[in-house]
Amino acid sequence: MGAIKAKPVLLLALAGLVVGFVVLGLGGRILMRLLAFITPESPRITFIGTVQIIGAGAAWGGVTAPLLMALARWRPRFGCAFGSLFGLVVMLLALGFFVLFSGFDGRIVAPPLFIVGTVVLFPLLFIVHGLVLDAITRQRVVLRNNQERRMSAHSGRPNA
Numbered sequence: 001m002g003a004i005k006a007k008p009v010l011l012l013a014l015a016g017l018v019v020g021f022v023v024l025g026l027g028g029r030i031l032m033r034l035l036a037f038i039t040p041e042s043p044r045i046t047f048i049g050t051v052q053i054i055g056a057g058a059a060w061g062g063v064t065a066p067l068l069m070a071l072a073r074w075r076p077r078f079g080c081a082f083g084s085l086f087g088l089v090v091m092l093l094a095l096g097f098f099v100l101f102s103g104f105d106g107r108i109v110a111p112p113l114f115i116v117g118t119v120v121l122f123p124l125l126f127i128v129h130g131l132v133l134d135a136i137t138r139q140r141v142v143l144r145n146n147q148e149r150r151m152s153a154h155s156g157r158p159n160a
Contacts, residue, residue, distance in 0.1 A: 012065045015136050020061015023129045025054035031121055039114045061129060064090045068133050075134075087130025091123055 029050050036043055068086055075082045098104060 009066045009069060012069055012133075012137065013062045016065020016068075016133060017058050017062035019065070019129055019132050019136070021054060021058035023057070023132060024061055024125055025057025027125050027128070028057050028122070029053045031125060035114055035117045035121070038117060039111050060090070060094060061133075064093065065133055068130075068137055072137065083131035083134030084127045085130070086134060087127040088123065090130060091126035094126070 032043075032053070033045060036045065067090070071086060071089075078085055
């Protein structure tokens with residue numbers, strides 16, 4: 001197993017930052033707003049809260065994206081499901097992080113419909129996050145392989 005090079009990891013972290021900003025951050029805030037519509041007592045949505053959610057989504061995407069590179073050797077085994085599974089792994093890591101560091105005491109006080117919506121819809125955000133990042137890394141691998149083939153064709157060497 002070769003060493004992980006810094007440039008691809010930084011590029012993937014940047015891609016994760018952007019995807020996390022859009023999917024986990026903006027998508028998470030929009031989802032929270034939609035879930036607020038189905039609750040009898042709508043929670044207050046603030047600008048600071050919005051910035052925190054979007055920032056956390058971006059940061060979480062940037063931090064977890066290099067994990068995709070580390071797990072990529074299992075991609076052939078799982079095929080198209082790899083991105084979805086990666087998204088679920090990222091979600092489980094986020095839940096663990098939340099439980100460990102937020103002071104969560106295990107009590108959930110919310111209407112049942114809100115809880116069901118949360119349990120069903122938030123995993124979808126993480127699955128989309130995983131699928132998009134997986135598509136980006138697959139595209140990068142395809143582009144790199146095509147570039148290597150072109151370089152070997154121009155040099156006259158057989159493609160290894």
